[in-house]
Amino acid sequence: MTLSRPLVSWLYVSPLMLVLIPFFVLPILVVLVASVFETDGFGSLIPTFTLANYANVLTSGLTFNLYFETVKFTVLTWFFTLILGFFVAYFLVFHVRNQLLAIGLFLICTVPFWTSNIIRMISWIPLLGKEGLINSALLHLGFIHEPLGFLLYSSFAVVVAYVHQLTIFMVVPIFNSMARIDKRVVEAAFDVGASRFDIMRLIIVPLSKSGIALGSIFVVSIVMGDFFVTKVMSGGGSASVVGAFYEDISVLQYPSAAASAVVLTLVLMATISLILRTVDIRKEITR
Amino acid sequence: MGNIMLDDSSKPSNRRARTESGKGRALSRRSFMKAGAAIAGAAIGSEVIGAPTIWAQEIKDIELRHVGVSYSVVKAIGDQAAKDLGFKVTMQNLDTSAAINRFITQPNSVDIADLEGWQAKLAAKRGVIQGIEAKKIKEFDNFLPIFTKGELDGHKIPRQGISPYEALYIEKPDSTELHDGVTDWLTNVPQVYNADSLGYRPDLVGHTVTEWKELIDPKFKGKAAILDVPAIGIMDAALCFESAGLIKYGNKGNMTKKEIDFTCDKLIELKKDGQFRATWTTFDQSVELMAAGEVVIESMWSPAVAAVRVKQIPCTYAAMNIKDGKEGYRGWCNGMGLMKHLTGKKLEAAYEYMNWYMSGWQGAFVSRYGYYSPVPSTAQKFMTPAEYAFWYEGKPAPEPVTDPYGVPMEKAGTVRDGGSFVERVTNISCWNTLMDEAAYMNKRWNDFKVA
Numbered sequence: 260m261t262l263s264r265p266l267v268s269w270l271y272v273s274p275l276m277l278v279l280i281p282f283f284v285l286p287i288l289v290v291l292v293a294s295v296f297e298t299d300g301f302g303s304l305i306p307t308f309t310l311a312n313y314a315n316v317l318t319s320g321l322t323f324n325l326y327f328e329t330v331k332f333t334v335l336t337w338f339f340t341l342i343l344g345f346f347v348a349y350f351l352v353f354h355v356r357n358q359l360l361a362i363g364l365f366l367i368c369t370v371p372f373w374t375s376n377i378i379r380m381i382s383w384i385p386l387l388g389k390e391g392l393i394n395s396a397l398l399h400l401g402f403i404h405e406p407l408g409f410l411l412y413s414s415f416a417v418v419v420a421y422v423h424q425l426t427i428f429m430v431v432p433i434f435n436s437m438a439r440i441d442k443r444v445v446e447a448a449f450d451v452g453a454s455r456f457d458i459m460r461l462i463i464v465p466l467s468k469s470g471i472a473l474g475s476i477f478v479v480s481i482v483m484g485d486f487f488v489t490k491v492m493s494g495g496g497s498a499s500v501v502g503a504f505y506e507d508i509s510v511l512q513y514p515s516a517a518a519s520a521v522v523l524t525l526v527l528m529a530t531i532s533l534i535l536r537t538v539d540i541r542k543e544i545t546r
Numbered sequence: 547m548g549n550i551m552l553d554d555s556s557k558p559s560n561r562r563a564r565t566e567s568g569k570g571r572a573l574s575r576r577s578f579m580k581a582g583a584a585i586a587g588a589a590i591g592s593e594v595i596g597a598p599t600i601w602a603q604e605i606k607d608i609e610l611r612h613v614g615v616s617y618s619v620v621k622a623i624g625d626q627a628a629k630d631l632g633f634k635v636t637m638q639n640l641d642t643s644a645a646i647n648r649f650i651t652q653p654n655s656v657d658i659a660d661l662e663g664w665q666a667k668l669a670a671k672r673g674v675i676q677g678i679e680a681k682k683i684k685e686f687d688n689f690l691p692i693f694t695k696g697e698l699d700g701h702k703i704p705r706q707g708i709s710p711y712e713a714l715y716i717e718k719p720d721s722t723e724l725h726d727g728v729t730d731w732l733t734n735v736p737q738v739y740n741a742d743s744l745g746y747r748p749d750l751v752g753h754t755v756t757e758w759k760e761l762i763d764p765k766f767k768g769k770a771a772i773l774d775v776p777a778i779g780i781m782d783a784a785l786c787f788e789s790a791g792l793i794k795y796g797n798k799g800n801m802t803k804k805e806i807d808f809t810c811d812k813l814i815e816l817k818k819d820g821q822f823r824a825t826w827t828t829f830d831q832s833v834e835l836m837a838a839g840e841v842v843i844e845s846m847w848s849p850a851v852a853a854v855r856v857k858q859i860p861c862t863y864a865a866m867n868i869k870d871g872k873e874g875y876r877g878w879c880n881g882m883g884l885m886k887h888l889t890g891k892k893l894e895a896a897y898e899y900m901n902w903y904m905s906g907w908q909g910a911f912v913s914r915y916g917y918y919s920p921v922p923s924t925a926q927k928f929m930t931p932a933e934y935a936f937w938y939e940g941k942p943a944p945e946p947v948t949d950p951y952g953v954p955m956e957k958a959g960t961v962r963d964g965g966s967f968v969e970r971v972t973n974i975s976c977w978n979t980l981m982d983e984a985a986y987m988n989k990r991w992n993d994f995k996v997a
Contacts, residue, residue, distance in 0.1 A: 301668055301671045301672060302647075302650045302651075302668065302672055319989070321989060321993055321996065324996045325992070325996055328996055384834070388838050388840060389838065389839055389840055390838050390839050390840075391838075408768060408823075412823060412824040494771075494823065494824025494825060494826075495774045495825030495826065495995060496817070496822070496824065496825070496995070497995070498992055498995035498996040502992075502995070503992045503995075506776060506988055507985075507988060508643070509642075509643030509644075509776050509988075510776050510777070510980070510984045510985065510987075510988045511646070511647070511650070511668070512984075512985050512988065515985070
């Protein structure tokens with residue numbers, strides 16, 4: 260007796276459901292419910308139904324500024340990780356002849372992730388500080404006469420830290436996509452006289468679109484959901500969306516933090532579904 | 547029979563009788579001795595050594611989780627307590643906001659809560675702590691009257707913000723509101739406190755700083771930092787603006803919307819001008835900022851100043867005595883609260899622990915990085931006379947002074963920044979707080995951060 264197809268599919272996804280529902284869906288529902296409650300300022304939640312929290316979040320100029328800052332970092336990070344990730348993947352796929360060597364180098368890229376993320380971020384501070392290595396070297400060589408202040412506790416430092424952390428998330432999906440490109444197509448293009456640039460533009464980029472999109476999803480959701488890197492590397496000078504509602508929790512304003520969280524989740528879901536339109540997931544994971 | 551015993555003790559019958567009654571006497575003597583020894587042992591055990599005796603066996607399995615900020619809940623103190631008391635003490639560190647969130651949302655995961663005055667108010671309101679019997683705290687009468695009566699030497703301690711005295715008393719062990727006035731039940735047992743001000747590099751600043759307005763002085767543009775902890779940073783800012791004569795606050799610890807707007811707008815202006823190099827949230831960050839030369843003046847906490855000096859970098863904690871109704875220190879006080887779920891043996895152990903805290907070792911330890919004990923008389927017992935003279939009496943150090951871990955910090959002859967503790971504490975202008983308009987203040991503070 261064979262089970263009907265729909266039932267079989269449900270069975271396939273049930274383990275994942277069993278994990279996602281209690282640990283993901285339920286907490287989100289709790290946050291959703293908390294966002295329509297009120298608080299007495301001392302941390303208790305008063306069960307009512309009020310949209311005041313959402314009204315506050317959506318009409319406040321602060322929200323606009325916060326999203327602007329966060330989106331700014333997201334776009335800059337995305338841009339630089341894309342460039343770095345694309346070229347690293349390109350090198351690994353097309354310029355390294357030996358398959359084994361390619362995989363070996365690829366694994367080496369992941370070695371930094373064997374240490375704590377936070378330590379890797381904080382180690383930028385002695386490098387970029389006014390008395391840090393870079394400034395000392397530049398002063399010593401005579402290129403500058405005063406330490407460069409913008410290297411640390413600035414937007415520059417934030418983007419550097421993010422790019423450092425997230426390039427690998429771009430390298431992996433793009434590597435994956437590029438490796439599927441049939442090398443014979445590239446060879447054929449060469450043979451008919453296409454320039455390197457044309458090959459890049461007309462063959463490689465379109466065929467790695469899925470990889471780029473997947474990598475972008477990783478980068479965008481991580482940067483928009485992060486506050487720690489922004490807080491530490493900007494020296495508290497920049498705020499982020501998540502940072503703001505973390506502060507709300509510090510003063511026990513749970514409903515307004517919940518409302519901000521729901522708004523952020525919706526924004527992210529919209530962004531990601533837009534990105535997903537350019538990706539053919541089936542093609543990526545089959546074959 | 548009695549007659550025969552008296553005049554002839556060698557006759558057998560008499561001897562037997564004698565032995566019997568002698569045995570009876572011996573038995574009662576022996577049992578008396580045993581009981582006496584037990585009582586004496588208990589007395590010696592609990593009074594002199596300070597360790598629980600009769601139930602020593604049962605309490606070995608008890609573990610107390612003391613949770614709080616890193617400058618107050620120090621691992622070395624917990625280890626010493628475990629050594630002296632016989633049960634396990636685990637110290638866990640969280641920053642101020644994470645700590646209060648934990649106490650309120652997961653009260654059963656904490657035994658002893660490290661509470662500031664305003665946190666005690668919150669915790670009581672949410673019903674997660676139980677009242678502490680003042681009578682059971684042995685050193686309670688030796689506590690400085692700042693905490694127990696709100697005054698010192700007849701001088702009433704200012705109550706801007708939430709002073710530890712205001713947050714100390716509740717009417718009944720399960721009350722949720724604070725009580726204004728002395729009662730038998732406490733929300734917390736104060737264990738460490740200080741008067742905070744600015745830290746600066748005397749070699750780079752060039753003169754002695756005694757006024758808060760120096761932090762916002764354009765001379766230090768790009769070389770100043772301010773504290774970024776909700777509700778505390780804004781008070782440092784308030785002290786600066788009041789010092790510069792820009793505004794006079796009704797209560798820096800409980801600002802009105804207009805005052806909050808003024809303070810935050812001014813902060814945004816300063817930030818856009820590039821006054822602040824950075825803001826910091828943990829005290830390690832403040833140490834790094836000062837030690838790495840990123841800033842020359844910033845809000846600082848005492849152990850941070852000590853940590854910078856240990857690196858042989860000059861750093862002074864400014865003396866901010868109250869002048870013309872301006873300036874003054876920002877005071878704070880952390881105390882130990884008992885979580886509601888503690889009962890039975892664990893509760894007994896908790897009281898033992900709190901009494902140990904007040905018995906002097908901890909007081910001496912925290913004094914060595916500039917904090918004070920609410921019971922200086924016991925702390926004095928564990929400090930050398932030279933140390934006490936330096937840290938509490940504000941006298942020049944008769945010999946080199948070390949930090950709590952034994953690392954030499956000050957040369958002989960240096961005077962503690964700010965002078966004696968009486969001088970510093972009576973110049974406290976406001977206390978750490980949670981304002982009524984906390985939500986609004988938080989929003990405006992976020993505006994400052996985004997600017």
